[in-house]
Amino acid sequence: MSLYRDEGVVLRTQKLGEADRIITLLTRANGRVRAVAKGVRRTKSKFGARLEPFTHADLQIYAGRSLDVVQQVETIASHGDAIAGDYGRYTAGTAMLETAERLTAEEKEPAVQQFLLLVGGLRTLAEGSHPPGLVLDSFLLRSLAVGGYAASFDDCARCGRVGPHPFFSVPAGGVVCASCRSAGAVTPAPETLGLLAALLTGDWAVADASDARHRREASGLTSAYLQWHLERGLRSLRLVERT
Amino acid sequence: MYEGVVQDLIDELGRLPGIGPKSAQRIAFHLLAADSTDVRRLAAVLVEVKDKVRFCRTCGNVAEGEQCRICSDTRRDLSKICVVEEPKDVVAIEKTREFRGRYHVLGGAISPIEGIGPDDLRVRELMTRLADGEVTELILATDPNLEGEATATYLARLVKPMGLRVTRLASGLPVGGDLEYADEVTLGRAFEGRRLLDV
Numbered sequence A: 001m002s003l004y005r006d007e008g009v010v011l012r013t014q015k016l017g018e019a020d021r022i023i024t025l026l027t028r029a030n031g032r033v034r035a036v037a038k039g040v041r042r043t044k045s046k047f048g049a050r051l052e053p054f055t056h057a058d059l060q061i062y063a064g065r066s067l068d069v070v071q072q073v074e075t076i077a078s079h080g081d082a083i084a085g086d087y088g089r090y091t092a093g094t095a096m097l098e099t100a101e102r103l104t105a106e107e108k109e110p111a112v113q114q115f116l117l118l119v120g121g122l123r124t125l126a127e128g129s130h131p132p133g134l135v136l137d138s139f140l141l142r143s144l145a146v147g148g149y150a151a152s153f154d155d156c157a158r159c160g161r162v163g164p165h166p167f168f169s170v171p172a173g174g175v176v177c178a179s180c181r182s183a184g185a186v187t188p189a190p191e192t193l194g195l196l197a198a199l200l201t202g203d204w205a206v207a208d209a210s211d212a213r214h215r216r217e218a219s220g221l222t223s224a225y226l227q228w229h230l231e232r233g234l235r236s237l238r239l240v241e242r243t
Numbered sequence B: 001m002y003e004g005v006v007q008d009l010i011d012e013l014g015r016l017p018g019i020g021p022k023s024a025q026r027i028a029f030h031l032l033a034a035d036s037t038d039v040r041r042l043a044a045v046l047v048e049v050k051d052k053v054r055f056c057r058t059c060g061n062v063a064e065g066e067q068c069r070i071c072s073d074t075r076r077d078l079s080k081i082c083v084v085e086e087p088k089d090v091v092a093i094e095k096t097r098e099f100r101g102r103y104h105v106l107g108g109a110i111s112p113i114e115g116i117g118p119d120d121l122r123v124r125e126l127m128t129r130l131a132d133g134e135v136t137e138l139i140l141a142t143d144p145n146l147e148g149e150a151t152a153t154y155l156a157r158l159v160k161p162m163g164l165r166v167t168r169l170a171s172g173l174p175v176g177g178d179l180e181y182a183d184e185v186t187l188g189r190a191f192e193g194r195r196l197l198d199v
Ligand SMILES: [Zn+2]
Pocket: B056, B057, B058, B059, B060, B061, B067, B068, B069, B070, B071, B072
């Protein structure tokens, strides 16, 4: 039995028994962790508010035999109000949390890049400096890239021939050239491919200037690409509000 | 593993919310050791509750008939509806005696990570109730946690074109808690000091 200290983002909370919650966290050093927070649903609890989804906190956790137990929590950044007060941000943010959970398949396997990506993504979302849908798609493309599924929007994803190429194939992992093109490949607008490339690299000037039609097409391709790489579909994705 | 019906009982109890395999086993053996009249009474209540209790067709609260006790009470103020997540929240607010209007039970909160969206809650039923123009104030008393806040945000925006007074319980309710655990005084105060929600 031992106590460990780590910082983490709350991904999900589930009710347990009368007044407890199981908190799923993505931590900096310990990857995805599940821990019990005792008594947090009682209104007298001191740290219930610090263990709400989206919160970035500094935690002390007791490593128990079956489940870990949260001992202390200090908030580093609480994005709750900024996110829950805007339905578009809330639904986009929830899809980010679910993606982070699903892309860290093993518990307690360090995933520091996913952690940093999530911390940055949630900060951007809460600040409201870019449309929530774009923040989400950028996060999805980047976390897939960190997970080993980087999409290519320039050179052919199959043979590497220098782009640009007009065809996009989800199974191939991005754009494909005319000779690598398979039956299921689609031909998105060139602006859509430009937007996707901007979202992957974080070129916000290009992304913010995009128009609604290309955003819609880009989010459709991003969702299809994400679902292809996850065994089960993402529950929250169909509920994301796209404006 | 136990034999036959004992294991069946443990399995059934283990399907209840908040009951793990160990608790299920403990309850099963408690029932085995208990007085037979006590167990029969429990069984009878379980059957009776499923036979008699329905959900109110107006507000979604538990009811023994078509309508719940509150919706059929003509002394209640028809100009106010208080939106809550669960029937047990109605009980908590009734205890404060601060509210004389009627309720609307959503059946939960919007939780995309659990796959629960507005269409999975009694949102459409709420909109129907608001359509006749009799209601002038909508009080959003969803839980003081992230999902409760997001659900309130969603509803406030949805009813905005109707021009109602939309209010949210005052802060002071500890964030992260369940509404049902708030004591009567705190909840009563939160009700009294409810603030206008402007989205
Ligand atoms: Zn009723």
